[in-house]
Amino acid sequence: xxxxxIDFYTTRERSLDEVxxxxxxxxxxxxxxxxxxxKRAMEAVVTPNCRGKCSACGALKFGGGVCFETRETxxxxxx
Numbered sequence: 001x002x003x004x005x006i007d008f009y010t011t012r013e014r015s016l017d018e019v020x021x022x023x024x025x026x027x028x029x030x031x032x033x034x035x036x037x038x039k040r041a042m043e044a045v046v047t048p049n050c051r052g053k054c055s056a057c058g059a060l061k062f063g064g065g066v067c068f069e070t071r072e073t074x075x076x077x078x079x
Contacts, residue, residue: 028059 014020016035023031033056040047047055050066060067 028057028062030058033057 016038037047050057054060054067059065
């Protein structure tokens with residue numbers, strides 16, 4: 001009734017370089033990481049757990065969580 005093309009907002013295929021409505025939210029994870037994850041998901045490739053191997057998502061910049069814990073507990077151990 002309002003002339004808003006619902007399919008444009010809900011079901012169309014989007015370019016990974018498109019600006020998404022949530023791009024302004026900074027949870028520490030970079031858009032480049034999310035793009036890599038999308039591509040991996042389309043190939044059915046599982047990303048290793050962060051506790052086992054860093055995937056360079058960008059969350060480390062917040063200085064907390066799994067990334068920080070892992071570095072904190074392995075510092076000085078040679079790991």
